[in-house]
Amino acid sequence: MIGLEVVFDVSVAVLLVVLALESLYTPNLFTSIAFFIAFGLVMALAWVRLQAPDLALAEAAVGAGLTGVLLLDAAREIAAVRGVERTPRSMVRLTSLLVAAGVGVALVAALLEVPPRAAGLAEAVREALPLTAVEHGVTSVLLDFRALDTFFETAVLLLAVITVLVLQAHQHVRIIPWELSASPVLSGLVGLLAPVVLVFSGYLLWAGTHAPGGAFQAGVLLGAGGILLELAGVHTVSRLPRRALRWLLSLGVAGFALLSGTLLLAGRGLLELPGAGARTIVIALEIAIAVSVALTVVSLVVGSNLRLEPPEQEP
Amino acid sequence: MVLDGLSLLAVTAGVLFFVSGTLGILRFPDVFSRLHALTKADGLGLGLIVLGLALQATSLAVIGKLALVWIVAALSGSTACYLMAHFELERAQEPHDRA
Amino acid sequence: MSTFLVVSALVLLATIGAGLVRVSRGPTAADRMLCAQLFGTTGVAALLLLAEAYDRPPLRDVALIFAILAALVLTVFVKHAAIHRHSRDGA
Structure with missing residues (x-):
């Protein structure tokens, strides 16, 4: 059976x-x-x-x-x-078919290489977990063992949002403002949901230290709340001063850069966390990443609605 | 035992609401009646399943989270249906409709 | 009990499969989106059932995220559709 x-x-x-x-x-x-x-x-x-x-x-x-x-x-x-x-244009179709077929063949080839019932790295992570600052395997990999990967991931997100904001500032993308006549029912929903979203994303961030959760999920959720607020006509992110928005968008990358710089100066390896205070550092990094991710998400979606002043005089 | 029985009953009823809601969405003739079917499955189906699971829960925290999930889903579901019905109604009243 | 819960989740999965017919048939954009809304709630219910059946509490968090983001997607859709209609009228 x-x-x-x-x-x-x-x-x-x-x-x-x-x-x-x-x-x-x-x-x-x-x-x-x-x-x-x-x-x-x-x-x-x-x-x-x-x-x-x-x-x-x-x-x-x-x-x-x-x-x-x-x-x-x-x-x-x-x-x-x-x-x-x-x-669909036939050239685009043909190219994407070829790319997809290539990736597919590569994946199958890679799959055949993997020995059946491979344990992967799960056992190694579980053994080394007491050495790290947190009690959840996935978070320890993301922010301790392989913190460099996460550093670059936040940098990729920052690059993406910079690209979008630059394109919008120079009107290369067509901008249609959102219809802002919010219905009272929608405003009511947002008023009820916004606190739930805020608390729940905080919970996910905290849960990341010992259970599934973490900075990226919490950030996306917080960003979703921000978008809901903007759509209901409550302007939070779009009212932020441009300079503050830029700083907050780069908070995650800045945090990583500051940390690795300090550690290198102190004679340790790049992102080799000190034993004492590692937990505080990891949690501070998680908060910084969550804030950056949330603002990135809001900027990507309602970016076209941000009130863009003419480019500021850069010093 | 009694709790288990009630749980079974509630979850089964909830699943039935989802099944009938899907039937309604497939069989009803226009978008407004289909919205009608959707809200029943949405609200009652999930509500009954949450009720059934809450009877199995071992801690108050789990019951709280289940209730939160249902409240969020019920609020957003009914708002979404209102907005969609409103949107469709306005569209239906337009003189040059090219659906 | 857990077998019963998994069977229930399986039935819910089947209703998603059946509902796909309406997504492709439409005819209006609202029809398609109301199916997506129903799928979202069905997914939430299935996740809650699996969380209990396999004793995996984090799945309840996944369900809550689903419920919250379903609200966002639907709101964006309605705004989107309203604007599309507006621009069509203007054309």
Whole structure:
């Protein structure tokens, strides 16, 4: 008799493939996005079944939620120019097919290299966990063992948001302001949700030290709250002085840079955390990253709505 | 035992609401009736499942979190449906509709 | 009990599969988005069921994130659709 789990897993896998195909091949942009959001949702269920709750959290926040919002935003700009029907160019199609096929072949080749039932690095991480500042394996990898990777990830996010803000400042992207006549029902919802979002993102940040959670998930959630506020006509991020916004956007990268500089000057390795006070440092870094991620998220989505003054006189 | 039975009953009823909501979405003739089907599955289905799970919960914190999930989903679900119905209604009244 | 909960989650997954028909059929954008909304709630319910069945409390956090972000996606959609209509009228 086939186990219940197998039935569940096969259903998830089949649904994922169907959703991916529908999302790629449907001619209407809207339908495509609706399928994509559903894809993110089922993907989160798949991560749950693969026993990766950290990834399920990230997928729920970024894959289904934030990417859906960004795609809707992009579709909004595209629709204003040439309608919602897709007009794929054969060259674009051919190129993306080749790239996808190449990546697919590489992935299968890599998969064949992996020995069956490989334990991976989970055991090594579990053994070294007492040496780190936190009690959750994923967080210890992100902010201790492989802090350099996270440093660069925050830098990539910063680059992305700089690009978007620069393009918008110079009007290379078409800007359609959001309709700001907020409905009273929507304002009511936001008024009730905003405190929940704030508390819950704080909780996720704290949970990251000993359970699934952490800076990126908390940041995205906080950013989602910020977007909701902006959409309901409560301007928080868009009212920030431009200079303050820039500093806060780079807070995560600045924190990492400051830390590695100090450690190098003190004669330690790059990002080699000192034994004493490591926990405080990790938590401070997490807060800095969460703030930067949240503001990045808000800037990416409602950036086009930020009241842009003419470029300031730079000293 | 009694709690288990009640739990089974509530979760089953919740799942049935989701099934009938999906049927409604597939079979109902226009977008307004489909919204109607959606809100039933949304509110009652999730509410009953949360109720069933809360009966199994071992701590007050778990019950609190379950309740929070339901409240957030119910609030956002009903707001979303109101906004969509409002949007569709305005669209239906437009003279040059090209749906 | 946990077998029952997993079966319930499986039934919910099946309703998502069935609902896909409405997403592709439409006809209006609101139809598609209301399906996405239903899928979101269904996913929340499935996650809560799995959290209990496998005794994994973090899944309740995933469910809460889902519920919050569903509200965001829907709000953005309605704003988006309103603007699209506006620009179409202007054309």
